[in-house]
Amino acid sequence: MTRVLEVKGMKKYFGGIRAVDGVDFHVNKGEILGIIGPNGCGKSTLFNCILGQLTPTDGEVLLEGKPVTGLYPSELNKLGVSRTFQLLQVFPTLSVRENLILAGQEHQGTKISRLFGRGDAGLTDAANRMIAFFKLDHLADQKAGGLSYGQQKLLDAAMAFMAGPKLVLLDEPAGGVNLTMLAALKERLEAINREQGATFVVIEHNMDFVMSLCSRVVVMAEGRVLAQGTPAEVRADPAVVEAYLGH
Amino acid sequence: MIRRLDPDLAVIVIAAPLLWFIPAGFKSYGLYVVSLWLVMAIAAMGLNLTLGYAGLKSLAQAAFVGIGAYATAILTKNHGVAWPVAFLVSGALSFGVGVVLGFPALRVKFHYLAFVTLAFAMFVFLVARNEEWLTGGVYGFSNIPRPVIFGLDLSRALPFYRFVLVVTVVLSLAMWWLLRSPWGRAFQALRENWMRAASLGVDIRTYTLLAFAIGSAWGGFAGALYAPLVEFIDPAPFAISASFVMLLTVVVGGSGFFLGPFVGAFLSFVLPELLRVTGGWDPLVFDPGVPGPLGFSPTGILGLVERARELVAQRRAAAMRAAARPMLEGSEAR
Numbered sequence: 001m002t003r004v005l006e007v008k009g010m011k012k013y014f015g016g017i018r019a020v021d022g023v024d025f026h027v028n029k030g031e032i033l034g035i036i037g038p039n040g041c042g043k044s045t046l047f048n049c050i051l052g053q054l055t056p057t058d059g060e061v062l063l064e065g066k067p068v069t070g071l072y073p074s075e076l077n078k079l080g081v082s083r084t085f086q087l088l089q090v091f092p093t094l095s096v097r098e099n100l101i102l103a104g105q106e107h108q109g110t111k112i113s114r115l116f117g118r119g120d121a122g123l124t125d126a127a128n129r130m131i132a133f134f135k136l137d138h139l140a141d142q143k144a145g146g147l148s149y150g151q152q153k154l155l156d157a158a159m160a161f162m163a164g165p166k167l168v169l170l171d172e173p174a175g176g177v178n179l180t181m182l183a184a185l186k187e188r189l190e191a192i193n194r195e196q197g198a199t200f201v202v203i204e205h206n207m208d209f210v211m212s213l214c215s216r217v218v219v220m221a222e223g224r225v226l227a228q229g230t231p232a233e234v235r236a237d238p239a240v241v242e243a244y245l246g247h
Numbered sequence: 248m249i250r251r252l253d254p255d256l257a258v259i260v261i262a263a264p265l266l267w268f269i270p271a272g273f274k275s276y277g278l279y280v281v282s283l284w285l286v287m288a289i290a291a292m293g294l295n296l297t298l299g300y301a302g303l304k305s306l307a308q309a310a311f312v313g314i315g316a317y318a319t320a321i322l323t324k325n326h327g328v329a330w331p332v333a334f335l336v337s338g339a340l341s342f343g344v345g346v347v348l349g350f351p352a353l354r355v356k357f358h359y360l361a362f363v364t365l366a367f368a369m370f371v372f373l374v375a376r377n378e379e380w381l382t383g384g385v386y387g388f389s390n391i392p393r394p395v396i397f398g399l400d401l402s403r404a405l406p407f408y409r410f411v412l413v414v415t416v417v418l419s420l421a422m423w424w425l426l427r428s429p430w431g432r433a434f435q436a437l438r439e440n441w442m443r444a445a446s447l448g449v450d451i452r453t454y455t456l457l458a459f460a461i462g463s464a465w466g467g468f469a470g471a472l473y474a475p476l477v478e479f480i481d482p483a484p485f486a487i488s489a490s491f492v493m494l495l496t497v498v499v500g501g502s503g504f505f506l507g508p509f510v511g512a513f514l515s516f517v518l519p520e521l522l523r524v525t526g527g528w529d530p531l532v533f534d535p536g537v538p539g540p541l542g543f544s545p546t547g548i549l550g551l552v553e554r555a556r557e558l559v560a561q562r563r564a565a566a567m568r569a570a571a572r573p574m575l576e577g578s579e580a581r
Contacts, residue, residue, distance in 0.1 A: 051446070053442070072445065072451075073442075073445040073446045074445045074446075074447075074448050074449055074450050074451060077445075077446055077447060077448035078448050082446070082447075083446050085442075085443065085446075089440055089442070089443035089446075090440075090443075091435065091436055091439040091440055091443070091444075092439060093435070093439060093503075094432070094435060094436075094439070098432060101429075101432065102429075102432045102433070102436050102444075102447065102449075103447045105429040105432065105433070106429075106433070106447065106448035106449055106450070107448060108429075111430075111450075111453070114428060114429040114430065115425070115428050115429075115430055116428075117428070117429075119427040119428055119429070120429075121429045159447065162447075163447075163448065
């Protein structure tokens with residue numbers, strides 16, 4: 001099975017704090033990998049190191065076998081890695097459609113061709129399809145800042161898929177989203193995974209969400225990998241139970 | 248299918264011929280004031296790109312007008328260079344300096360960046376005042392020639408005003424195109440959430456430098472018109488206070504609104520001339536009247552227009568909902 005992403009010996013120290021302390025994992029093509037762990041176990045720091053938001057203290061990131069450690073977030077995105085953030089990150093004064101066009105435009109042609117080309121970089125149709133796919137049709141021309149929290153979460157996820165990425169890292173997609181919206185989000189993610197063969201890594205606290213969505217789960221605790229395997233294996237692991245529930 | 252005309256573009260297309268004919272009867276002083284309005288609107292348009300669209304706090308726009316004005320004055324008066332060449336050189340020079348000034352913006356943001364640009368504005372002012380060999384120092388430059396373009400003599404007030412109008416329209420259209428292109432969207436993304444923008448492939452470094460450079464170039468273009476308009480320049484109009492007036496112009500007009508600079512420049516540069524009738528009491532009208540409204544509309548005059556439009560849309564939607572309710576309730580009853 002081809003490995004889309006491989007992380008080797010990832011470490012990130014903040015002074016004396018070892019936020020991430022030697023993490024190894026890989027992501028196979030087409031799978032949905034979940035990363036879980038208690039608050040402060042280093043999940044988001046790990047994400048930020050992989051995605052070039054933070055410079056890792058040590059370690060290596062391979063994208064389809066090629067080293068991409070320390071690339072700028074924008075460069076990594078051009079190589080087909082997309083993400084969402086833990087806190088909401090949409091562009092509030094742009095409309096929903098404009099948000100989506102923005103999410104895809106930097107992958108169309110060159111800067112110069114974009115300056116002299118069409119205002120929408122030829123992406124209006126693609127944006128409309130994405131809007132329909134995420135069932136945001138009635139909101140297409142609304143400013144993103146005026147949407148409800150759950151709707152913004154959907155838009156946030158939709159933006160991550162606009163450029164047809166190889167790999168999408170989702171940082172707590174379910175956080176603060178109500179059950180109806182959560183079901184919609186899960187269904188959409190599964191559909192993209194099934195129809196386009198997109199590969200995901202999901203950080204999540206919501207156990208039901210992770211266990212039902214992911215094919216494989218990595219459990220982190222205190223900056224290290226505690227266990228990994230299928231959701232059933234992980235749930236049965238005594239070390240995981242202890243990390244989550246204590247003695 | 249005919250697409251709906253963009254409202255900003257529509258205003259340019261409608262206003263241009265009106266502005267061509269209406270001031271025809273003005274005396275030379277009136278023509279000077281409307282010319283000044285357009286020139287300063289060009290400079291404000293540049294700052295509106297840097298500040299309003301890209302969100303980069305710059306306090307140096309008047310310095311770029313100064314760079315353009317001095318470059319044009321030196322080239323056309325001392326070296327006999329044709330005005331169009333001096334105009335392009337002024338823009339290019341400001342663009343280049345703008346790139347350099349953009350580098351601190353890659354490291355610092357918000358008011359820290361404002362201080363860096365403030366230092367630069369002070370530097371330009373000091374060069375203009377002290378380097379007499381280049382700029383004429385406090386005595387400045389007088390008798391700056393007005394251009395002759397394609398055999399048209401623009402030395403009289405009306406032809407020169409119309410020439411300024413043509414340049415303004417061309418620069419407005421160029422800015423309109425830039426802002427509706429993917430670049431404009433990238434600039435706004437920079438302002439709203441640069442970290443998210445980077446994660447979507449937006450090249451933060453290049454767009455930050457471009458936002459500074461293009462905004463500065465518009466300052467330089469404005470300067471290239473300012474020098475022959477006033478026919479005399481000294482360092483005073485490019486001092487730090489002038490950069491603050493440019494900031495006020497952009498913010499009062501409506502920062503991040505395409506037409507904001509025209510509204511703002513009218514208030515900053517034309518209104519004080521109109522208020523001369525008050526015989527020295529003009530600050531009593533200007534100070535509460537122009538910056539004052541920002542208290543209840545932080546997004547400027549055009550922000551108020553936008554809000555009114557949203558309110559109308561909301562009312563209309565509410566009316567439609569109210570009209571639809573009996574139908575919905577009726578169907579439920581069945």
